[in-house]
Every structure is written in C-alpha cells, then in structure tokens.
Amino acid sequence: MKNKMKQIIFIAAISFFMTACHDDLDQDPIDPDSFTEQDVFANTAEAKSALAKLYASLTLTGQQGPAGQPDISEIDEGFSQYTRMLFNLNELTTDHAVVGWGDPGLPDLHGLYWSAGNDFTGAMYLRLAQEVSFTNAFIKNASALPGEESQSFIAEARFLRAFAYYNLIDLYANVPLVTQITTDLPSQSSRTELFDFVESELLEIQDLLLDANEYGRVDKVAAWALLSKLYLNAEVWTGTPRYTDCVIYSENVMNSSYILNTTDANGNGSAYDELFLADNDTNGAQNEFIFALNFDGIQSQTYGGSTFLVHAATGGSMDPLSLGINGGWGGYRTTKALVEKFETGEIDLVSLNSSLGGTLSDWGLVGDATENAWDGPDMEMYETATNQFKLYAQLTDGLFKFRFNEDWGVNYGDDSNDGTLEAGGANIEVTAGTYLVTFDLDNLTYDLTEVVAEGDKRGMFYTDGQSLEIGSIPPFNQGYAVTKFKNIDSNGNQGSDSGGDFVDTDLPIIRLAEIYLNYAEANLRGGGGSIATAVDKINELRMRAYSGASGNISSGDLTLDFILDERSRELYWEGQRRTDLIRYNYFTTNTYLWPFKGNQANGSSVSSFRNIFPIPTNTISTNPNLIQNEGY
Known part of the structure; x- marks a missing residue:
C-alpha cells in the first residue's frame, strides 16, 4: 500500500499544474476548476490522483522531483517542505536543537529574535495557505462526483484542511478562514473562531472517514487523534480548557486498532528505533502511525522530509554510510537540556x-x-x-x-x-x-x-568528538549529534536510493504514543479519566524505552513536569516541542532556560509575543483586512 500511495503522489506531483506561489489564504490556483490540462474529476478513479496532490503538498515541494517548478517561490525549494519547516519552527526554536548554518533568518529561530520578514516563518504560512487552497479546490470539484468513495475522498480533504488550520492556529493564531474558492480579500478570523471551525469539521467528518484506510491516508481514528491534540491546547488557544474532551477522544484512539510497536525488528534490544528506520512502513512501526507522511528515495524525492533530518544531523567524525546516506550536511545538533533528560542506566x-x-x-x-x-x-x-x-x-x-x-x-x-x-x-x-x-x-x-544497565534507549546521540556543552553554535562538534532518524532498514540495508542522496524513512505526524501522553496530561489537568490508566500507558512507553520494567513509574511520579519531560524523551525532533513548552508557559519565560535561548549562552527569557509567529510582511501589505500579530 505504501508503494502504491507513493507512486500516486509522485504522479500527482509531476502532472498537476498549480500556481507556483500562494501569497495568502485569499489566493487560489489560477484556475481552481482545472487541476490539470484534462478533467481529472471525470470519475472517482481519476479524482484519487487529485487527492494524492493534497498529501503530496505536505510531503514534496513542487512539480519536478527534489527541485524545479516549486509550489512556493522566494525561498530555497528544499527549505520549503512542510516537515522541514515544522522542524525549524517547532524544534529549532527550543531546547531540542541548534544549527550551525548561517542562512539568513535561520539562526534567528533558535535565538528567538526573528522578525516579520523571516523567510522561514513566511514560507510555512504560504505552505499551509497553499494546502488550504488545494483542499478547497478539491472539495468543490469532487462534490459533483457520485458514490460513497468520493464522499470519503472529500472527508479526507476536509481533514487535511482542518490539519492545515490546526497548524495555522498554533503558529500564527489569527488568520483568514477561507473554505471556498473566492477572489475576495478575506478578513481575519480569531483563534477561537478558527478553533471552532477545526473542531466542527473533525466532528462532522469522523463518521465519513473510513474505519481503516490504506497506509499513508487518514481514517476515522486520525480525526479523533487530531481532536485530542486540539483539545489539549484549547486553554492556550481559546482561554477555555477542554481537557475532558481531550480525555474522551484520546480514549477513542487508545481503544482503536492502532497498537504501540513492540517489535524489535533489528534485534538491538529496543523497539523504539524501528519507528524511524527506512522500512518503518512494514517493520511494525506502521501499526503505531495514525497519520504519517510517506517518503521514498526514488518515487518522492525532496530535500526536506527525512532526507533533511538524516543528512542535516550528520557531520564531524560520523560515518554517513552507517546511516544509509552518502554524506552529511553538518548542521543540526541538540543541547544538553535534551541529552540530560535521558537516564543513562547506571547500575546502583x-x-x-x-x-x-x-x-x-x-x-x-x-x-x-x-x-x-x-x-x-x-x-x-x-x-x-x-x-x-x-x-x-x-x-x-x-x-x-x-x-x-x-x-x-x-x-x-x-x-x-x-x-x-x-x-x-x-x-x-x-x-x-x-x-x-x-x-x-x-x-x-x-x-x-x-546485569546489563538498561537506560532509556530513546536517547540516540553521537558523542565521539562532540562536546555536550555548546560554547559557540557554528562548529558542528559543539553539541551532541542526533541519530534518531536513519536511512537503513531493520536488516541494516540502505534505502532504495543507491546513491545515498534521498531517504526512504516515513515521518509520523501523529502516532499512538503521543495520544498516550495527551491522555495522561489531560487527566492531571482535571480532564477526568483514570490516573491508573495514565500510569499504565506511560509505563508502556517506558517499558519499550528501557526494554523492561526498570524504568516504570508509580502514580506518585506522574506530575505535569514529568509528562513534559516524557514528551521530550518520546517525541523529540518530531515537530512538537515548541507547542508543548507554550502550553506549560515555559517557551518565552525564565521558568525554564536552555542554552542560547534568547540568543544568550546560558539562556534568557524573551517577550511573550514570540509565542506566536508573525503574519508575513508581504501578506500584510497585500491584504488591508489583516492586522499583524502583536509585537511585530
């Protein structure tokens, strides 16, 4: 199923003509009724290729493989891929990462001093705006098709539109809500209005989505999982706590057919690393992935995605071949704040x-x-x-x-x-x-x-020649390198691209482990449910991490700060961290500092307006209905 979906995405990416640049949520394809030169909405079978473009918009960057004919202009195409930008906005801005590259605007992210003209915050806005535009066009065109299958296609498109708005709420707070093809300049919607829209969409489509779908496409459980994430952040985004709803929809997910991966396919003593290997669509990890983006070194090439995560984190004395690639880009490392969250397994x-x-x-x-x-x-x-x-x-x-x-x-x-x-x-x-x-x-x-020391095996770092302390960010040898993502399969074989340029590893956007953590946090925040269930679910994660019960906790250990640290240990470099720190009021304040937060070696607080990113300057200038976010 994965190969089939990747082939469809590949065909969609190179055959559909879309406008190359969307400057705002008010802009749509030049001719939104014509995705291609021929009518791809002639029947349901053809419409599936158009649906694939909606997924491809989050995976790829344009119409011509890794580069050429980009969907978004005015930024290097490799930088513009969705998960690569999500990493830069939600991980690089936190204690999880630093980068030695000096591309304009990139160091600003970890230093927390970006401006409204930052290329990376602007490109993410455009990427998400484009996804909204594409989904609106698909929904309009596919609505004329008969049959239940076309209705499930539309439900998938509505999920992807809701997912785009979930990101926009998180990153930019107040953006236009556009659900139809229009040439009118839209007005700005409040965060609460956008929240209500995403909630209503997911509630409406939950029974329209398939109970189970082919790998790489969303199903009913994905709607529940996104509701779990939405409700967990409701108090920050709307001022109204919705932790009870978070518990309810987390329970729906936990009672579904998705299961935590416990298969140690490569026999290294841990079933965690299988989640981030090149065969994570077949080695057991796929059973945990509720929403994943598919990557393939041959069929869907990009300089973002997992290709970015593996290459950019490789440098120094590291052996690229051991990671299934032909060389490192020597950019991203992590801070000691992440490294020190993992127990090393010393024997007492x-x-x-x-x-x-x-x-x-x-x-x-x-x-x-x-x-x-x-x-x-x-x-x-x-x-x-x-x-x-x-x-x-x-x-x-x-x-x-x-x-x-x-x-x-x-x-x-x-x-x-x-x-x-x-x-x-x-x-x-x-x-x-x-x-x-x-x-x-x-x-x-x-x-x-x-007696073998069973430490937390989720901490995957390269330390040879790397210092734990970071005195200066640019040198790659300052800060531990992260080896979580690899382009090798469970048998140690390189991914499908024999040249080692592009990576096969799929990236989970929502996986079951996150929902376990959502449930536990919502329970502690007064959302109901069972503390015993919360402890059991956390211990499932820790038993996998420690290859046994040595890391198990009791209810007395389960605090909000423990859960935040556990989210860091379980989900690092998966695009979650900034959102989590904001929910705890740790992102901009001096309550929690990490190296080079606020562009200070020992860390410092920054103004609270940086909890959200600016609306791009050129978007503000072209739409007088929009008001820039405070502080920018």
Missing part, C-alpha cells in the same frame, strides 16, 4: 543488594577479579535463605573463589568450569562486568548472571 549496586533481603554472611568472594584482590577483605554475600547466598558485584577481568570467613581453610572453586564447586577447587575465571552471583552451599553450585 547498593540498591540492588538491598533488594535481595537477607543478611550479610561470612561467605564471600575473593580474588583478583574482586574489589580487594586476593588479599581481601572478601566481598561478603547475603544469605537470602538457609545456605543460599547472593551478591550483586562489579568484577574485573580475572579470577575468584568462594571463601568462608576469609579463611583459606574453607574455600570452593570449579575444577571443570561447569558450575559445580569443589572444596579447594580451581580458580573461577570471569570477564569484567556487573553480575548477580549466586552460591548454593547445599548443592555446591553457583551461577553468574550479568
């Missing part, structure tokens, strides 16, 4: 030994593999039952024996290296590691079980 021997129960005995470990070598004192073991002894111990490469009361008159070793002990037997060889050592005196047997 004191806590582990305390958990054994029992009492310290006269039996112990002695040898050059132990902490006190052959001279002792011995590492005393805990008697956990009669003649049963255990100890968590850090051992080095070397030899050891079991000894009673530090007296060589009573000691045991292993002559045959078979786990059976003999009085005065041979020294036992061990390699360096942390072990649970057990000793059964009744049966004269022992066991060594290595």
Whole structure:
C-alpha cells in the first residue's frame, strides 16, 4: 500500500499544474476548476490522483522531483517542505536543537529574535495557505462526483484542511478562514473562531472517514487523534480548557486498532528505533502511525522530509554510510537540556543488594577479579535463605573463589568450569562486568548472571568528538549529534536510493504514543479519566524505552513536569516541542532556560509575543483586512 500511495503522489506531483506561489489564504490556483490540462474529476478513479496532490503538498515541494517548478517561490525549494519547516519552527526554536548554518533568518529561530520578514516563518504560512487552497479546490470539484468513495475522498480533504488550520492556529493564531474558492480579500478570523471551525469539521467528518484506510491516508481514528491534540491546547488557544474532551477522544484512539510497536525488528534490544528506520512502513512501526507522511528515495524525492533530518544531523567524525546516506550536511545538533533528560542506566549496586533481603554472611568472594584482590577483605554475600547466598558485584577481568570467613581453610572453586564447586577447587575465571552471583552451599553450585544497565534507549546521540556543552553554535562538534532518524532498514540495508542522496524513512505526524501522553496530561489537568490508566500507558512507553520494567513509574511520579519531560524523551525532533513548552508557559519565560535561548549562552527569557509567529510582511501589505500579530 505504501508503494502504491507513493507512486500516486509522485504522479500527482509531476502532472498537476498549480500556481507556483500562494501569497495568502485569499489566493487560489489560477484556475481552481482545472487541476490539470484534462478533467481529472471525470470519475472517482481519476479524482484519487487529485487527492494524492493534497498529501503530496505536505510531503514534496513542487512539480519536478527534489527541485524545479516549486509550489512556493522566494525561498530555497528544499527549505520549503512542510516537515522541514515544522522542524525549524517547532524544534529549532527550543531546547531540542541548534544549527550551525548561517542562512539568513535561520539562526534567528533558535535565538528567538526573528522578525516579520523571516523567510522561514513566511514560507510555512504560504505552505499551509497553499494546502488550504488545494483542499478547497478539491472539495468543490469532487462534490459533483457520485458514490460513497468520493464522499470519503472529500472527508479526507476536509481533514487535511482542518490539519492545515490546526497548524495555522498554533503558529500564527489569527488568520483568514477561507473554505471556498473566492477572489475576495478575506478578513481575519480569531483563534477561537478558527478553533471552532477545526473542531466542527473533525466532528462532522469522523463518521465519513473510513474505519481503516490504506497506509499513508487518514481514517476515522486520525480525526479523533487530531481532536485530542486540539483539545489539549484549547486553554492556550481559546482561554477555555477542554481537557475532558481531550480525555474522551484520546480514549477513542487508545481503544482503536492502532497498537504501540513492540517489535524489535533489528534485534538491538529496543523497539523504539524501528519507528524511524527506512522500512518503518512494514517493520511494525506502521501499526503505531495514525497519520504519517510517506517518503521514498526514488518515487518522492525532496530535500526536506527525512532526507533533511538524516543528512542535516550528520557531520564531524560520523560515518554517513552507517546511516544509509552518502554524506552529511553538518548542521543540526541538540543541547544538553535534551541529552540530560535521558537516564543513562547506571547500575546502583547498593540498591540492588538491598533488594535481595537477607543478611550479610561470612561467605564471600575473593580474588583478583574482586574489589580487594586476593588479599581481601572478601566481598561478603547475603544469605537470602538457609545456605543460599547472593551478591550483586562489579568484577574485573580475572579470577575468584568462594571463601568462608576469609579463611583459606574453607574455600570452593570449579575444577571443570561447569558450575559445580569443589572444596579447594580451581580458580573461577570471569570477564569484567556487573553480575548477580549466586552460591548454593547445599548443592555446591553457583551461577553468574550479568546485569546489563538498561537506560532509556530513546536517547540516540553521537558523542565521539562532540562536546555536550555548546560554547559557540557554528562548529558542528559543539553539541551532541542526533541519530534518531536513519536511512537503513531493520536488516541494516540502505534505502532504495543507491546513491545515498534521498531517504526512504516515513515521518509520523501523529502516532499512538503521543495520544498516550495527551491522555495522561489531560487527566492531571482535571480532564477526568483514570490516573491508573495514565500510569499504565506511560509505563508502556517506558517499558519499550528501557526494554523492561526498570524504568516504570508509580502514580506518585506522574506530575505535569514529568509528562513534559516524557514528551521530550518520546517525541523529540518530531515537530512538537515548541507547542508543548507554550502550553506549560515555559517557551518565552525564565521558568525554564536552555542554552542560547534568547540568543544568550546560558539562556534568557524573551517577550511573550514570540509565542506566536508573525503574519508575513508581504501578506500584510497585500491584504488591508489583516492586522499583524502583536509585537511585530
């Protein structure tokens, strides 16, 4: 299904003639009734290609592969792709990323000092305006087609229009609401009016969307998921909390057929990284993706999307081939504020030994593999039952024996290296590691079980030659590199583009894990639901992250700040962070600082008007009905 959809998107991108530049939400295709030189709305089968253009508008950048005939002019075409701009506006502006490139307007984003003429904030406005324009034209044309399938197509187009407005509400707050083809200059709508429109659209289309759709297209659950996101932010956007509604629609999603990916397809001990590999449409990750944008190194080439995320985060001493690409662009890294949110999995021997129960005995470990070598004192073991002894111990490469009361008159070793002990037997060889050592005196047997530190495997960073601290942003070696996204599949094979230029990895826009976090946050904010369910869902995420229950929490650990940090750990570099920080009132204030926030090395607060971006200057100048956002 993924390949089929990608081929349709590819055909749509190169065959439909659309106006190259939309300067505002009041501008539409030159001839909105003619998507191509022939009538692609002659029947439902042809209309599906036009529908694909609506998805392609969020994935690709123009009519001619990675570059050429762009949909949006006046900015480098590669920069103008939707998810690349979403990253720059919602991740680069936060503690999740810095960039060393000096393109005009780009450093301004992380420094939080952009102007109304910023190319990147302006291009995102145009991209979303274009999506609104395309969806309006599709809805008008497809309305004449008979049959249930055409109605489901229209419902998908309405979802994508609602999604575009969800982004516009978040990023720009007050924009024109345009739902029909018109040449009139529209008036500005308030954030609340736009919120009400998106809500009503999603409620109306939820039963018009298919219960399940082909991969890459939205279904009924996607409408519920977007409502969950909308209601979570309602208090910020409208002044009215809607956390109860967030809980309700999050529950709808959690009770659907989507499931959290727990398949460790590449066998590396974690099922999280599969979400961001080149075969994430088939390796199990697809079952978690509620709304994903499809990318393919051959069929849908772009310098945005996952191609951008993999190449731009690669530099320094990193091996591009290990990531499935031919070279790095040496641009984006992260700050220590993100890195330090991940537990490294250090082993606490004191806590582990305390958990054994029992009492310290006269039996112990002695040898050059132990902490006190052959001279002792011995590492005393805990008697956990009669003649049963255990100890968590850090051992080095070397030899050891079991000894009673530090007296060589009573000691045991292993002559045959078979786990059976003999009085005065041979020294036992061990390699360096942390072990649970057990000793059964009744049966004269022992066991060594290595204890592996199970830290949070979601933190995927390249550190060789990279400093954690950032003294100056431009050098790539300052700040850890992020290796979350890769162009290799679960078997270690490179993506479909053998040249290594373009990446296959699909990008999840909404996935089930986010809805778990929405539910937990809305519950804590008074939206109802069950705290036990919230803890269970968070622990599902953490069990995947830790490859077991070592990272599990209890209800006492579940606070709003914990959830914010967990969102950071689970969703970093997925286009969510700025929105989350604003909801917590941390984005512009001094309550939470990170390196180079406010263009200061140690971070500083900025004016609150930067919680939203400016309407582009040229848009304001061409439409006298619009009022610029405060502060710009």
